[in-house]
Amino acid sequence: MNLGKKVIYQIYPKSFYDSNGDGVGDIRGIIEKIPYIAKLNIDYIWFNPFFVSPQYDNGYDIADYYKIDPKFGTMDDFEELAAKLKEHNIGIMLDMVFNHCSTEHEWFKKALAGDPKYKAYFYLRDPKEDCSLPTNWQSKFGGPAWEKFGDTGKYYLHLYAKQQADLDWHNPDVRQEAANVVNFWREHGVSGFRFDVLNVIGKDKVLVDSTDPNQEKMLYTDTPVVHQYIKELNENSFGQDADSITVGEMSSTTIENSIRYSNPAEHELSMIFSFHHLKVDYDHGEKWSMVPFDFKKLKEIMFEWQTGMDQGNGWQALFWNNHDQPWALNRFGDPVKYRNKSAEMLATTIHLMRGTPYIYMGEELGMVDPSYQSMDQYVDVEAINAYNELIKTHSKEEAFKIVHSKARDNSRTPMHWDGSEYAGFSQVKPWLLPTDQEQINVEKEFASGEIFNYYQKLIKLRKSEDLISDGHFEPLFADDHQVFAYLRKLNGETLVVINNFYGDPCEVSVPSELQKSGNVLISNYARELSELPAKLKLQPYESLAFKL
Ligand code: NOJ
Numbered sequence: 227m228n229l230g231k232k233v234i235y236q237i238y239p240k241s242f243y244d245s246n247g248d249g250v251g252d253i254r255g256i257i258e259k260i261p262y263i264a265k266l267n268i269d270y271i272w273f274n275p276f277f278v279s280p281q282y283d284n285g286y287d288i289a290d291y292y293k294i295d296p297k298f299g300t301m302d303d304f305e306e307l308a309a310k311l312k313e314h315n316i317g318i319m320l321d322m323v324f325n326h327c328s329t330e331h332e333w334f335k336k337a338l339a340g341d342p343k344y345k346a347y348f349y350l351r352d353p354k355e356d357c358s359l360p361t362n363w364q365s366k367f368g369g370p371a372w373e374k375f376g377d378t379g380k381y382y383l384h385l386y387a388k389q390q391a392d393l394d395w396h397n398p399d400v401r402q403e404a405a406n407v408v409n410f411w412r413e414h415g416v417s418g419f420r421f422d423v424l425n426v427i428g429k430d431k432v433l434v435d436s437t438d439p440n441q442e443k444m445l446y447t448d449t450p451v452v453h454q455y456i457k458e459l460n461e462n463s464f465g466q467d468a469d470s471i472t473v474g475e476m477s478s479t480t481i482e483n484s485i486r487y488s489n490p491a492e493h494e495l496s497m498i499f500s501f502h503h504l505k506v507d508y509d510h511g512e513k514w515s516m517v518p519f520d521f522k523k524l525k526e527i528m529f530e531w532q533t534g535m536d537q538g539n540g541w542q543a544l545f546w547n548n549h550d551q552p553w554a555l556n557r558f559g560d561p562v563k564y565r566n567k568s569a570e571m572l573a574t575t576i577h578l579m580r581g582t583p584y585i586y587m588g589e590e591l592g593m594v595d596p597s598y599q600s601m602d603q604y605v606d607v608e609a610i611n612a613y614n615e616l617i618k619t620h621s622k623e624e625a626f627k628i629v630h631s632k633a634r635d636n637s638r639t640p641m642h643w644d645g646s647e648y649a650g651f652s653q654v655k656p657w658l659l660p661t662d663q664e665q666i667n668v669e670k671e672f673a674s675g676e677i678f679n680y681y682q683k684l685i686k687l688r689k690s691e692d693l694i695s696d697g698h699f700e701p702l703f704a705d706d707h708q709v710f711a712y713l714r715k716l717n718g719e720t721l722v723v724i725n726n727f728y729g730d731p732c733e734v735s736v737p738s739e740l741q742k743s744g745n746v747l748i749s750n751y752a753r754e755l756s757e758l759p760a761k762l763k764l765q766p767y768e769s770l771a772f773k774l
Contacts, residue, residue, distance in 0.1 A: 227469055229496055229541055229582050230695030233685050234319065234418075235268040236586045238549045239276045239298055240284065241640045244652035251640070251651070253299035257307050262668065264314045265678075266590065267685050270418050270471060271311065272319040274549055280330050282389035283367075283607060284549075284638070285321075286422060287328035291407040308415050319418030319471065320411055324404045325427050326390040333403075334391050338376045346397050349383035350375055351433065362435045363442055368611035383433070385426060385446070387607055395427040395455050408463035417470045421495070424474040425483070428452040448476075448483045456487065456494040465493060472496045473543050473582075481531060485538030497541040497582055503527045504546075507557055514612045516628050519558055521727060525701075525710055532580055532699040532712070542581035546572055547589050552636035554589075559767065560729050561594040565666075567767035570680045570750035571725050574769035575710055577684040578723045580699045588641050590681045591671045595636040596661040601626060605658060609633040642667035676750075683748055691747065693721045693773065708732050709764065720774045721747070726764040733763045744774040 243255030253276065263271065275285035276298040285295070294304055308318055327333060337344035351360035351372075360381050363371040365388070372381040373388040383392045393400050408419060428449035436442030456474070464470040472495045474487055484498045506524045509515035535542050546554035555561045559568030569592035577583050598604065601613055609629050616625035630636075635658060642663040643650030649663035671678050688694045697714030708728050714721040722740055726732055736758045743757045750769045758772055 227471065228695060229471070230580070231689055232269040232471070232582050233267075233688060234270045234272055234543075234582060234584045235263060235266060236272045236274070236548060236584055238274045238587060238638055240274075240657065241638055241651070242587060243641065243643070244654075244656065247653045248297075249652050249654045249656045250297055252297070253294070253303040253307050257303070257310055260310055260314060260316075264316070266585070266682060267689075268316065268585065270317045270319045272418070272420050272473075272584070273321060275321045275323060280328055280389065282328070283387050286323050287326075287330075287387065287390045288323050289328040289330040290332075291322075291327075292410055305414070312415075317418050317471070318416050319420050319473075320416050321420050321422060322404070322408060323422040324393060324395075324407075325423045326384065326386060326392045329389050329391050333393075338378075343399070347393055347400050347403075348375075349392050349394050349429065349433070350378075350380045351383070352380055361433050363433075363445075364439065367608045368615055383429075385423075392429070393427075394429075395451070396431055401455060401458060402462075405459055405462040408459070412463065412467065417464075417467055419464055419470070419472045421472065421474045423477050424456065424495075425452050425476040425479050425487075427455060443478050447478050448480065453483075453486055453492070453494060457492070460493050460495070470496070473499060475499045477501065481534040481538070481540070484531075484542075485535060485540035488535075488540040488542075489538060491539070497543050499543045499545065500531065502531070504551060513632055514616060514628050516631050521707065521710075524558075525704070528579075528710075529701040529704065529712070533701065536580055536699045542579075543584055544576040544579050544581040545584040545586070546576060547586035547637060548584070549586070549638055550634050552632055552634075553593060553595050555592060556595045556631070556636075558727070561592075564729055564767050565592050565594070566676050567750055567765075568729075569677045571727065571767040571769045573677075573681060573684055574723065574748065574750065574771065575725045575727075577688065578694055578714065578721065578771055579712070580697065580714070583684075583688070585681065586637060588637075590678045591642065591666055591668060591675070592677045593637075593642060593666055594662065595630070596639050596659070598630060598659075598661065601629070603659060604629065604633055604635050606633060606635045606638070609635055644669045680748075680750060687747055687771075691721070691773075692716060693719050697721060703734055706734065709734055722758065722770075722772045722774065724762070724764065724768075724770045724772075726766065726768045729766040731763060731765055733761055736760055736762050740774065742774045744772055747771040747773050 240251050242251040243259050244251050245255035277288045278290035278293045278295045279285045333344050333347050359372040365371045367387050375382045425448050426446050428451040429446040474495045476498045487494045488497050507519040509517045613629050639658050640651035640656045640660045644667050645664040649660040693714050693716050697716040700713040702711040703709050710727050711724040748771045
């Protein structure tokens with residue numbers, strides 16, 4: 227399979243389309259909207275988890291990996307979805323959450339009831355001698371990473387919410403359970419798998435206190451056993467299918483490890499998600515802060531990853547948005563004055579890079595963060611915990627502004643199908659409210675928009691141009707403060723990709739070896755050019771791809 231020719235669309239099922247009027251999106255809703263998705267000509271859909279879950283972390287707390295949660299539908303609905311997608315040549319990528327399971331999973335319940343087999347599935351530890359928690363580790367959602375294990379006197383580890391108990395991958399039974407789940411879905415025709423926070427499954431057997439938050443991450447991130455366990459999972463499950471496609475979500479990872487995770491010779495995964503480029507608007511690494519994004523850093527990170535992964539034959543998932551991020555348009559573009567142009571510029575920047583692009587539902591319409599006015603409009607456990615922490619050191623107004631700019635709920639609002647009260651998503655009040663749907667919605671986009679069309683062109687280009695799918699990557703204008711440019715090279719051909727990342731016009735000096743005749747592959751200003759000039763003037767948020 228040529229991964230460079232594939233494009234993946236991500237659907238957050240809870241917010242895509244509500245077919246049965248309960249305010250929550252569902253599988254039958256997705257089936258109804260297949261004709262819409264098919265217009266983009268994407269190859270796979272990654273679905274966030276729709277398995278049985280108490281939803282403390284919106285489905286990332288799975289209580290039964292083998293069943294569809296009734297809120298989302300039935301197994302019959304799933305089979306129908308898979309069959310209908312197949313008619314459109316669209317594959318399914320399921321979200322496998324194996325670092326942890328819900329505390330309502332029967333494994334955890336049996337462990338709590340004292341069953342030694344299942345107690346060995348989790349990280350259960352005694353308190354320290356002074357009765358304090360087993361280690362000083364912090365949960366990624368705030369607060370300590372340990373919670374009382376019933377009244378046993380022990381504690382269980384949870385790197386995420388306390389309803390998500392970490393599974394102990396050192397236990398071969400746990401690894402077999404993971405393979406069984408993947409194999410079950412393979413038997414149901416699934417060939418795509420996204421593995422949640424996969425690089426933190428290799429915690430040590432003996433857990434020790436950390437000296438600081440960064441060192442703490444090192445204690446459980448990208449440890450050597452992670453590679454070993456992924457190879458084993460590959461061999462025992464998805465690796466048996468020639469056409470499987472897998473992506474590992476890698477938190478705080480390195481290029482070196484990511485090459486190993488994704489180089490085909492290693493037999494681990496097809497590709498990885500990394501997140502360094504989405505931390506360039508964090509103040510000193512702190513997510514819950516508000517600072518303008520650091521363009522220089524963004525370029526440095528992306529250039530380093532693109533060249534490093536290219537040299538090591540690793541493979542990257544290319545993305546700006548997902549269900550854990552506020553919209554990129556709000557962070558890096560101008561959603562008010564240049565919504566269309568900046569959305570297209572952001573799309574061009576990553577779609578012409580080396581890797582497999584992911585499009586998060588609504589991105590193709592240029593959706594933006596909701597204009598919520600108060601904290602009670604947010605539902606995400608992470609946002610609520612962050613707000614409660616922030617008000618200890620900030621005014622309530624400041625705390626709200628910060629949460630508003632960074633909350634995961636920003637991208638989880640219902641898809642805007644039309645401009646009606648609930649955005650055509652549902653007949654009743656949805657679980658999370660949409661805002662601004664009068665300005666941005668599918669109906670309007672089809673009538674007079676340009677972003678959806680532009681995405682269609684980008685996807686088409688990737689499929690027809692080997693330079694885009696297979697070309698090598700080289701940075702261009704590395705020191706420019708406003709322009710994000712690069713080259714793709716293959717078999718003597720060169721693609722020049724130039725993006726003005728800001729709302730002011732600018733000019734770049736084109737090196738003489740690129741001042742050659744060729745043709746425009748895509749331009750968001752309908753530019754016609756038969757040769758790159760020595761001085762190239764760029765309009766606000768202009769993107770241009772020129773093939774020599
Ligand atoms: C990453 C997922 O994308 C996120 O939504 C979830 O909260 C954490 N992993 C924990 O499963």
